[in-house]
Amino acid sequence: MKKINWTDQxxxxxxxxxxxxxxxxxxxxxxxxxxxxxxxxGCVSQAWYKVVKNQVKGFTTKSTKVxxxxxxxxxxxxxxxxxxxxxxxxxxxxYDGMKVITVKQYFTV
Numbered sequence: 377m378k379k380i381n382w383t384d385q386x387x388x389x390x391x392x393x394x395x396x397x398x399x400x401x402x403x404x405x406x407x408x409x410x411x412x413x414x415x416x417x418g419c420v421s422q423a424w425y426k427v428v429k430n431q432v433k434g435f436t437t438k439s440t441k442v443x444x445x446x447x448x449x450x451x452x453x454x455x456x457x458x459x460x461x462x463x464x465x466x467x468x469x470x471y472d473g474m475k476v477i478t479v480k481q482y483f484t485v
Contacts, residue, residue, distance in 0.1 A: 387413065391428050394408050400472070402421075406424065464479065464480045
């Protein structure tokens, strides 16, 4: 196995894209990236949790009252949850038979 430079944007983009392709199965994403970069899955997993996840947008489950941050995918946020002032549907795809809709929300600070 070779040492991977995780400050190289090409490697970061590859890992971020695979996580985006398999947001419900990070192990699968790590395995695909490990094969493409000739690295171990542990190396890719550690890079995601220590370096890369802080450089890319992650995932969160949110309602109008509660904001649950999935710490596997996003850094913790300490600010409270306010109501969005505007919402826009950005994307709609089907993952494993489920329709996933990406919504951009705008909040006041």
